[in-house]
Amino acid sequence: MxxxxxxxxxxxxxxxxxxxxxxxxxxxxxxxxxxxxxxxxxxxxxxxxxxxxxxxxxxxxxxxxxxxxxxxxxxxxxxxxxxxxxxxxxxxxxxxxxxxxxxxxxxxxxGGNRGLAGPASVRALLRSQALEAAARQAAGAAKRIQDAQPLRQALLTDCEECLDLALFVVGHASINVAPNDAEGITEFAAALAVSSILEHSARLTLVLSSAKAARVALPAHRALTALRSERCCLAYLYCGLVLDCAATVTPAAAAHLRAVLGGPCTRHIVMVEGLAALRELEGGPPPGAPPAGHSPAKKQQLISLLQALFPALDPAHPGPALKPLAAARLLLRAALAAVTSDGGPAADGGSGARSDGPCWVAKRLPDLVCRALALRPWRGPRLAVAADVWRLAAALLGQEQVMGRDLERGSVAASLNLLMVEVGVPLWAANEGRGLWRLPAEAPVEVLAAVTGGALPLLERLLRRAGEAPGGPEHDVLAELQSAEAPPSAWRWDNLLPILVYSTPLQAAAFVATATKLLRRASAQALLLRHSDPATISVELTADLLGAWMEYGHEAPHEGIVSAPARARLAQLLTLALPQWLPQLSRLVQEAAALDEAAWGAEQHGQRQPGPQEPELLLQALYSLTEDVFAAYALVSLDPCPAPGMQGAAHTAGHGGGACNLEAGVVPLLGSVLRLVQRGQPSPEEWPQLYYFTAAWAVRLARTRTAAVRALSNDSPAMAWRPEAMRAVAEALRPTERYRSLVQALDGRAAQLEAWAGGKEAGARPGLHVNFMPPAATWLEFWKPPAEAQRCPVLTACDNPACASLAGDSEAGLRLRQCGRCGRASYCCRECQTAHWRAGHREACGGSVDGA
Structure with missing residues (x-):
């Protein structure tokens, strides 16, 4: 037919x-x-x-x-x-x-018509009172089995048919109830609670699995009983999904559903089947390889049984519950097993619980984070729970199906933000209006959990993939992290500082190397945008971290904020980062100043419309440069006027002779800063410290580097020291009484620049000594020369000084290829080997004219 x-x-x-x-x-x-x-x-x-x-x-x-x-x-x-x-x-x-x-x-x-199964079919079942009738049948069948003397196979067969009918009725109704139909959900929840069909079905399932029934049942029937237990778990899971429709579930419906999900027989079956599925999934090969003998449909079935554990362990349901620690550990094990086994799409093509395991776990990750946070203080086995949350987040971010969906990706980003901010709350210390992390000698348990769980490799992988594919899902995660608001403050990259301090030297060095490569890829044009851009994450990252590092440089050890061992680790990180980050930040700001000058010229000639007056990211970079980066230059003894007691230590460490470097770097850089501040005209109320530090460094450099400033007064407009730029900064500070002497000094330097522009020699003017707070001398106890710091013994890096390759998930463990001629240089890729050969390795390799 x-x-x-x-x-x-x-x-x-x-x-x-x-x-x-x-x-x-x-x-x-x-x-x-x-x-x-x-x-x-x-x-x-x-x-x-x-x-x-x-x-x-x-x-x-x-x-x-x-x-x-x-x-x-x-x-x-x-x-x-x-x-x-x-x-x-x-x-x-x-x-x-x-x-x-x-x-x-x-x-x-x-993708065909699914009108045959939907809210209409649920209403038909509810109107026929099929749930109540099926529940009565299941209850009667369980009683008949228990009372039968002797028990016969015919009775068992009839009872099994009753159970199949009951499981179909409750499963079909829970799957097809409309999630946006508040009235339909309320009616369905009331029918579930009144009939107790799920509990009666679970009880009949247990009776059919009992020893009494097993002695009579045929082998085929015993196998079918195990399948009915799994069907019972799935029906329980679908009812739990209805409860998750928080926007449309009324309080009365929620109370009915919680009563249904708290049934002892149902929860017993869910726990037994869930633990069996967990044992089966965890007993397979390592993560990433499919379990032996498990088809995609079988894996999805096992994952669905794990998913049923989440509503079963909800402490809000009535009835006995596991202790919070035991429940959190079990759920994390189930979630990790569901993610690493990669269940794939559901057999019925649906969504929600019937979708793949990683996406479903991603939606549950905020709940798992909250469970872990509720277990603080993290000591003993509780520390392992917190570390497992980080591992779970890392596993989810490695799943393509999670990264490709906005809802799941946003859920993981929100969870990471909660971990990063909330975990650091106990370490936060207010100190004279500034916020600093307390850094004791030993890692606090909050930081230890993040380090043990792989927080730093996770974030490094996100940064590398975002840099490799700007605008991709990894960048979206980072953007959501930076835009999320959470007490006591929004996400900032300096939240990473405690994790960097207590991570292994290899992981910290790899993260610094990745940030350096991202800076080399950064676009100066992106700094002129009003909002964050994929290409500017590296600028925000390095500016925040440098600012935090230099703040710690002002703290004395006896103040109890940072211990001596932690200060030593910070200094070691600085010796790696500063020689790499400072030139790149300076380059970006000077290029941005040149672009801004060109755009201003086009505006004056009517060739383009005026751009944004306050590019946020550029102002943040300028603020970081004026407050922290110039102080960092002073730290490496590029400043010819170090604080008393520091000059000898600096020169002993081999950092002296930085005058020419200062003239070649800092003086034109501040000229660019002056021009950008003059052109952008940021609000003095919102950026008072930017104006202050710009003015203070301008006065100091004009006094100590007069020849360099005069040489640049007639240079390109983007870097030139102009009197109108000095006066623009002075006008912004003039209304503030405490800056009166600084404003007078700026006016004097502006007059001096005007005299030079007219070919005259300016008369001697009294200089203003700006008393900067130098970094504590304890920095220099651990300081290394930049050349020695770059030869980090724990990290083997590419020998191409301009390397910007982001292949792989981390700088740690990269496979390098050696130069075939000398064997002394190593490279991460063929492109870096070629570039370094042309940049000068030809001579170092022996002067051959052949390729490397």
Whole structure:
């Protein structure tokens, strides 16, 4: 019979049985019709087009099947000796519902019409009171098994048919209830609670699994009982998903659903099956490899059983619950197993719990983070829970299906933000209006959890992938981190400082190297934008971290903020970062100044519209340079006037002779800063410290580097020291009384620049000594020359000084290729080897004219 003719014929025969359901129907007729249903079901399983053809000619088939199921639930309870006619009717109804499930799955997977299963079918079941009738049947069947003396196979078979009907009714209703239909959810939740169908089904499942039933049941029946336990778990999971529709679940409906999910028999089955699935998934090969012998459908089935553990361990449900620590450890194990086993798409093509494991876990990650935070203080086994949360976040960010979905990706980003900010709250110390992290000698437990869980490699991987593919999902995660608001402050990159301090030297050095490569890739044009851009993450990262580092340089050890061992680790990180980051930041600001000058010229000639007056990121970079980076130059003894007591230590360390470097770097850099501040005109109320530090360094450099400043007074406009720029800064500071002497000094330097511009020698003017707070001398106890610092013994880096390759997830453990001629230089890629050869390695390698 062609598929187009199957639907009408099947519909007609089922309708006849339904209409005659209260009348005697021959058992052979019932068995023959069930065989027909199985034959059609097999056809549908292998041919999706057959499902469309059948329903196209028989659109009311779904309602007829549901009507048949409803009638079957109203049949009398199983008899002690079994009733062949009743068993045949229930078996026919179960065959019909199995066909319906196959039709739904096939049409859903192929994107066909799913109107056959939806809110209308749920309303039909609720109106027929099928849930109440199925619950009464399940309760009666369980009692008959327990009272039967002796227990016969016929009774078991009839009871199993009752259980199948009950599980279909509750499963079909929970799957197809509309998530945005508050009234429908309320009605469904009330029917679930009043009928207790889920609890009665679970109790019947346990009775069928008991030793008494096992002695009578055939081997095939025992295997089917295990499958019914899994179906019970899935029905429980779908009811839990209905509760997750927080926007449309009324308080009354939520109370009903929690009462249903708190049933002892149901939770017992969910725990048993979930733990068995967890053992099976964890007993396979290492993460990334599919478990041996597990098909995608089997893996998805196991993952669904793990997902059912989440509502079962919800402490808000009534009834006994696990201790918070035990529940958190179990859920984290289940989540890690679900992510690393990669369940793949669901067999029915649905969403939510029936989707792949990683995406479902990503939605649950904020709840797991909150469970971990509730366990503080993290000592003993609680520390392992906090570390596992970080590992879970890292595993989720490595999943393509999570990174490709906005909702799941945003959930992971929000969880990371909560971890980074909330974990550091106990370490935050207010000190004379400034905020600093307390850094004791030993890592605090909050930081230790992040370090143990791989927080630094996780963030390094995000940065590298965001730099390699600007605008990709990794950049979206970083952007959401920076835009998220959480007490006591929004995410800032200096939140990483405690993690950097207490990480292994290899991980910290790798992170610094990655930040350096990102700076080399950064675009000066992006600094002129009003908002953050994928290419500017490196500037924000390095500016924040440098600012935090230099703040610690002002703190004396006896103040209790930073211990001597932590200060030593900070200094070691600075010796790695400063020689690499300062030139790149200076380059970016000077290039941005040149671009801004060109744009200003175009505006003056009417060739373009005026751009934003306050590019936020550029102002942040300027503020970091004026407050911290210039102080960092002083730290490495580029300043010819170090603080008393520091000059000898600096020169002893081998950092003297920095005058020419200062003239070549800092003086034109501050000229660019002056021009950018003059052009951008940032609000003095919002950026008072930017104006102050710009003015203070301008006065100091004009006094100590007069020749360099005079040489630049007639240089390119982007770097030139102009009197109008000095006066613009002075005007911004003039209303503030405490800056009066600084403003007078600026006016004097501006007059001096004007005299030089007119070819005159300015008269001697009294200089203003700006008393900067130098970094504490304890920095220099651990300081190394830049050349020695770059030869970090724990990290083997590419020998190309301009390397910007971000291949791989970390700088640690990169495979390098050696120069084939000398064997002394190593490179991360062929491009770096070629570039270094052309940049001068040709001579160092022996002067050969051949390629390296």
């Amino acid at each position: 062609p598929a187009s003719a199957i639907g009408p014929a099947l519909l007609r025969r089922l309708a006849q049985v339904t209409e005659q359901s209260l009348q005697p129907v021959a058992i052979p007729v019932l068995k023959a019709l069930k065989l027909e249903l199985h034959r059609v079901g097999k056809l549908v399983k292998v041919d999706s087009s057959a499902a469309s053809s059948i329903l196209g000619r028989a659109p009311s088939l779904c309602l007829v099947i549901l009507k048949l199921v409803a009638f079957a639930t109203r049949l009398p309870a199983p008899a002690e000796d079994g009733d062949a006619r009743l068993t045949a009717k229930r078996s026919l109804a179960n065959g019909a519902e199995l066909l319906l499930n196959w039709l739904v799955a096939k049409l859903g997977a192929s």
